[in-house]
Amino acid sequence: DSGVTQTPKHLITATGQRVTLRCSPRSGDLSVYWYQQSLDQGLQFLIQYYNGEERAKGNILERFSAQQFPDLHSELNLSSLELGDSALYFCASSEDTRVKQYFGPGTRLTVT
């Protein structure tokens, strides 16, 4: 158990819909990262927050957004969902940037 929690574990929704994925980092970790893992694209970095502020951006679509709240939990919002958004979404946390990250168990999103 990494100490990072993600909810929900599974999510099935229809195209065009909007969903919110939630992540609680390890106690004391200030950085939260979001990743997408699909079969044809591997593990892709989406976005990072550090103590409530956006720190780095990767391959995140404009339809996707994220935020980190004062209690350090984070949410990833996915809107206008497409079939190709079906993937595993992982959250990771770390004490600071450029140190080892601890990954949560992931949320499996299926868009039908």
Next chain:
Amino acid sequence: GESVGLHLPTLSVQEGDNSIINCAYSNSASDYFIWYKQESGKGPQFIIDIRSNMDKRQGQRVTVLLNKTVKHLSLQIAATQPGDSAVYFCAETTTSYDKVIFGPGTSLSVIP
């Protein structure tokens, strides 16, 4: 995108043998490298890391080697066990940005 398309190399080893997993990283400016292990249905798990001021780092049954000249990273697992069966990812990051770039992964299968 920054993540390489997924053509997952596979490695099969006999239980008790040593395993060597290789990774070619993309950015000569990368200065921090991490190996992660991902078991089926789980999030990636930190194994070992190394910074660019080192060539070698050892952990418990694992050793990471870094060759900056040819931008190559390797993970050696001693006395491989069935529980080592997983996909192994290398990851890199640099001082110029905080996002982490993951390699495509290598699937390790241990034959009992």
